[in-house]
Amino acid sequence: MASSLNGLNDSVSHAATRLPRKSRTSPVKQPQRSYLFPLLLLLTIVLALACAHRENIPDRSTIAIGFFGDLTGPTFNFGISAKNGVLLAADEINQAGGINGHQIDIVIEDDKGSPEEAAIAAGKLIDRYQVVAIVAAGASGNSLAAAPKAQSAHVPLIAPSSTNPAVTQAGDYIFRACFIDAFQGEVMAKFASNSLKAKTAAIMVDYNSPYSRGLSDFFEVSFAKLSGRMVIKQSYQQGDADFRGQLSAIKAADPDVIYIPGYYGDVAIIAKQARQLGLTAPLLGADGWDAPELWELGGDALNGSYISNHYSAKDPAETIQKFVHAYQQHYGNLTPDAHAALAYDALKFLAEAIQKTGTTEGLKLREALAQTKNFAGVTGVISMDRDRNAVKPAVILKLEDGAYVYQETIQP
Amino acid sequence: MSRYLRFLIIAVVVLGLLFGLDYLFPGGAIHPELRKHLSDNAARLLPYIFRIAMLAGIAITLAVSLNLINGFTGQFSIGHAGFMAVGAYSSAYFSVNFGANLAARLGGGKPAWGLALVLATLIGAVCAGLAGLVVGVPSLRLKGDYLAIVTLGFGQIIVVFLNNIEAVGGARGYSGIPIVKSFFWIFLIAILTIVIVRNIVKSAFGRALISIREDELAAEAMGVNTTRYKVMAFVISSAMAGAGGVLLAHFDGYLNPKSFEFIKSFEILIMIILGGLGSIVGSVLGAVLLTVLPEALRGFAEYRMVIYSLLLIILMITRPQGLLGTTAAFKGWRGRKQKRPRSRTETEEITAEDSSAIDSVAKATLGERQRDSSLGQGEKSEH
Structure with a gap:
């Protein structure tokens, strides 16, 4: 098939060259045909290097959990914060001996803040790395784009900060760690x-x-x-x-x-x-x-x-201060924002659900996640409602000279 | 007769191959029987590769169709994503409200969904084609860069519309579209697009299009109804972009207006310029390369888009006519700009080559004239 098609197409391009055209007498210096080969070679080398760059497929003894977010793009800060939060939580879990003796391996992808890329990233995490669950994405549109893939593959997806109500309506494998709009x-x-x-x-x-x-x-x-x-x-x-x-x-x-x-x-x-x-x-x-x-x-x-x-880093509560302190030790005095805290919570209650069921099998994990009750997270006490939305309080902060001053907590 | 036989054989082989691949990899996943014979690593790699391959198939449809208008007809359209969006959303609306019903009533099997997808594709292509007609008729009557402005505007308008139509989800995006992704349909449509564009280019219609690209005035003087041909090419190109949009809508089951912003049009444009304007193989190569490249570069994490852009820049500097192109991307501008220096070069070349001859002739004439004292000053200055 391939050769016959190539034949067809070649004859087309040759037909095009045979036609009289301005470019034949054009003064633009036509690069020699010999450029093509080195160029393709260069491309191949770059591609090969890129592929060889990371092929660390998580092995069987670890639990692979996917994360993707907008690490680049117009709101890249959200993605970076969320990534930091997830990695901090994974670190803490692994230091404490992992989940039932298994270490967690976080596989990270970038979605450039675009829904199309989010779908591709989710596909790669699920197919290529066979992750047991995904913590992603930031923007609601990106979570919605990734949802059909996660739903059909029976891989639970926890959106840390997608606040649009439609997100969890995409399927019963889709959860969120935050309140809704x-x-x-x-x-x-x-x-x-x-x-x-x-x-x-x-x-x-x-x-x-x-x-x-x-x-x-x-x-x-x-x-x-x-x-x-x-x-x-x-x-x-x-x-x-x-x-x-x-x-x-x-x-x-x-x-x-x-x-x-x-x-x-x-x-x-x-x-x-x-x-x-x-x-x-x-x-x-x-x-x-x-x-x-x-x-x-x-x-x-x-x-x-x-x-x-979702939370205030200035809140004197012990869980929050412990988290803020650990985060600052990890990332050099950066104050964790809400995206970091939500992603941290998302991974923590995912880990709890895996620990409870003792399995990473999609259906059972989904049920365990749906039954999350009174999980004491950094961003408040989290319970899942019937629509897989986190029911939790919100805080009001006042902006004063570069700081967020805690005003009050409003309960649902 | 033998021509038809050859065509038949090729068609059967291609369809057979697509069917076979579709059977072994239903929806990009692996058939359970085949899975038993594969190693774990291959089983992890193949669905991912097939997913990218299917995306490349959609990109091929889009790139080749854009090449018809930009590469072969020489019109500069930068609103391809707009037509794609029209096709994607109209077909998605159909599939959600009628197609899913229809497929369920017909038994819900693969053929039933196939029929629903064919109907969706037709609807998407027709809607996009109509949009192409609406955009093309007024703007293609004019010569020059007006089409670029109009198509750019059209692309923006479509996105704003989609952001505000609640029936298709608005800015939140349209979810719940039935997923009918298969190797078979995606590549069937990609191959159909290639065959249609190839046949158009090789026909008298295609010659007329190429003559418009080369010199619109001359084409008109030769009796080519330029507006009619341009509009026809544009409508066909838009309809095929719509078909590409249909495939995308049913690929992930989710559409977001953000995916159809003008950056998407430029992505398709880059594919055909990189591959080479006016070359079908080039468009296919460009589409595949630009789909695979960002994926292959994922290992570089945050730097991948920098490397991606650098590669594009290097490619365009070393091969301005694209990988397989015969025409430089912006021939029109270059040609005009370089005209003057060219004539200078020509005179210089002549002076250099024949300088001795001219010198001797001039000296001889001058000498004769100097000797001829009857010649006046005025006549001398004429030389």
Whole structure:
């Protein structure tokens, strides 16, 4: 088949060369045909090197668990934090003797923050490395892309920080270690209404992000229930540089609070431009704000803002301080953000489920995970509800001079 | 008669091979009987390789179809992902709401799903083709770079639309699409695309397209209805991109508007430029290479996209016409820019080669004229 097809195609390209064309007399120096061979050789060598680079298939005595996340891409910080969290948890488990005597082996892949790549990464982890479970991915769209593969292969997938409700509806092998958008939007609406005594609110939503839209919708509904009034809703797109148009409109509406459920890169710039325009109303955000880069980009403009989050590194509780301390020892005084904490928790309660069932067989592991009750994690006491969503509290943090100051915990 | 026989034999062999592979590797997994004869390592490697191979098959469909409009007709379209998205989403909508029902009513076996997929493919291709018609008719009446602008805009508009249509999941993505991935369908459509494009290029229609690429004005002077041919090529190309989108929709069972942003169009464009514009084998090579390369480079972790980009840059510097191409990617611009230096080179060459002859002639003439005292100043300056 191959040879006959090649024949066909060769004749096509030859036919093309026979045609009279400008390029024959073109002054562009045509490289000699001999370039082709060394080039292909170079490519082959690079490919061979790349393939030889990592072929450490986990052996039978260890338990292979997959992780993939956006280690590169627009929100690479989330992926790196999650990776650190997972590796820290794996380290602690292995130091303590592993799961029932078996060491854990974490296989890491990058999804570039794109859903297509996430599906490929999940496929590779499941087919090539035969992982027993996957802790991934960050963004909801990426988890959704990987879900069908995990579901059909009966490999449980725990999304550490995918907050969109649709994620766990993709199948009964899909879990999450965080609360869902509905809860987070509601939490912020409650806080704005009860603690900040806000009567009117404005929303700035990233229209292409399901996360941002989900949060703003649920905030709107809850805020209205608490007899608050939505005065204006503006939208932007991730990567925009100028938000002054929307912010001027918001300023004219004069709201008590401005809810911006976006990601840190855009939010920091929005905050800066809002302060430049003289907007003084407090900015409210969500876990998408939580990254060290937020302060580098936004600076003082962020002071006085509030965000809802999964946990606070400043929380004096013992489990949290132990985790923060271990993390800082591992990664050089880096304060773990929520993504690190959630990924850490996800692996920890996965390990607990494996330990309980004593097997890594997909169906039994799935059942054990579904029965997770009162697991004491860093991000709160976790129980799985019927839809495989973690039921857990949220915290409200105030942003002050480069620090997140713990305000209150809101229970589900 | 023998031609038909040859065609028949090739068709039977190709279909047989695809059927065989599909039987041994249903949906990219390994047949349980075959699994018994394989080592553990091979059993781990093969499904992964087949997954990448199937993705490469989809990429081939997309690249070869784009080559028809960019490589053979010489029009610069950069919205291929938009047509792909139209095909993917329309067929996915059909499969979710009608196709799954239909397959279940027909027994739910492989042939039933095959029929559902064929219908989905037809719907996807027709919708993408119609979109191509809508975009192509106004923009292809013009000459020059307008198509690039219009297709770029179209690609963006489609993404914005998809982000806001709740019936197909909006920005959250469309999940729950029945997964009908098989080696057979993906490569059947890839091969069909190759055969269609090859036959078009070899026909009178294809000659007309190539004449448009080489010189639109001359083609028109020779009686080629350039707008009609360009639109036809564009619609066919879009429809095939739609078919590629259909395959992608049913591959992972999940679609996200993010996958169809303009970067995807550029990815396909890079495939055909790397492989060589106007070469079908080149497009296939480019599609396979650009699908395999990011996977093979996974070992380099965070640096893989840097290495990937570097490889592309090196390739384009050493072979501007692509691996198997006969035409430089941006011939039009280069040709225009280099025209002036070229004529200078020509004169220089002549001066160098024949300088002695010209010198002697000039000296002789000058000498004669100097001797001829009756010649005036004005006539001399004319030389």
